[in-house]
Amino acid sequence: MHLHTLGNSSCGHTAPADIMALYSEAGYDGIVCTNHFNRYIYEEYLEGSTEKEKLAHFFRAFNELKAYKEENGGPDVFFGVEVAIGKDDYHLKTNFDCAEILVYGITPEEFAEHAAEITETDYAGLRRIADENGWLLYQAHPFRERTKRLKRKYLDGIEIYNANPRHANFNFLAALKARTQNLKVVAGSDFHKPHDIGAAVIFARRPSNEKELAALLRAGEYSVMRRKP
Numbered sequence: 001m002h003l004h005t006l007g008n009s010s011c012g013h014t015a016p017a018d019i020m021a022l023y024s025e026a027g028y029d030g031i032v033c034t035n036h037f038n039r040y041i042y043e044e045y046l047e048g049s050t051e052k053e054k055l056a057h058f059f060r061a062f063n064e065l066k067a068y069k070e071e072n073g074g075p076d077v078f079f080g081v082e083v084a085i086g087k088d089d090y091h092l093k094t095n096f097d098c099a100e101i102l103v104y105g106i107t108p109e110e111f112a113e114h115a116a117e118i119t120e121t122d123y124a125g126l127r128r129i130a131d132e133n134g135w136l137l138y139q140a141h142p143f144r145e146r147t148k149r150l151k152r153k154y155l156d157g158i159e160i161y162n163a164n165p166r167h168a169n170f171n172f173l174a175a176l177k178a179r180t181q182n183l184k185v186v187a188g189s190d191f192h193k194p195h196d197i198g199a200a201v202i203f204a205r206r207p208s209n210e211k212e213l214a215a216l217l218r219a220g221e222y223s224v225m226r227r228k229p
Helices: 016-026 039-045 051-072 108-120 123-133 171-181 210-219
Strands: 030-033 076-079 081-083 101-104 136-139 157-162 184-188 200-203 222-225
Touching: 016 051, 030 051, 039 108, 051 076, 051 108, 076 210, 101 184, 101 210, 108 123, 123 136, 136 184, 136 210, 157 171, 171 184, 184 200, 184 210, 184 222, 200 210
Parallel strands: 030 076, 136 157, 157 184
Antiparallel strands: 081 101, 101 136, 200 222
């Protein structure tokens, strides 16, 4: 539900083929590729001078995950994205007002259509685009260091368990917030490196595409799996 690949941001360190092999070995039935997308990534990191070229770079690793699945089997591959609005991304260590949103139910085609708009919109704008397209918005690691908590009106839920071992995520505070405010929840490995696998959402039935995955989340037909101590 939360995974980053080599080549889409400086924090991703694992190639798509290695990711598929690792998740296959770990027994996962599916993964959601949620690479970072924000103004900095779009303007400074993705290769190319045109929107088409930049999006080709962005989709490269996702397409490699899908190709591995077709050629070798392994977990199903779903598209998602981790969005930061405006200058709220984490790349500047001096920014202490960061926030990222995991977007589910978004298809590659929908992302390509709205990518440029996402880089320019505000939180209300992202909420509008999400509602128009049936996307779900969950704040990632809402109690991580340097993170602000977003207003509930912009969200469908929050990530209550983030298994990334290199950050102080204070997952217990996220779980408490979700329970006391009746928020929908997800959990994710926040995978960047091979040893990061450690969380999941277990669905009542296996989704076949991004829209079915979102429908199961919306209906609450799932449970959360945490990393074993």
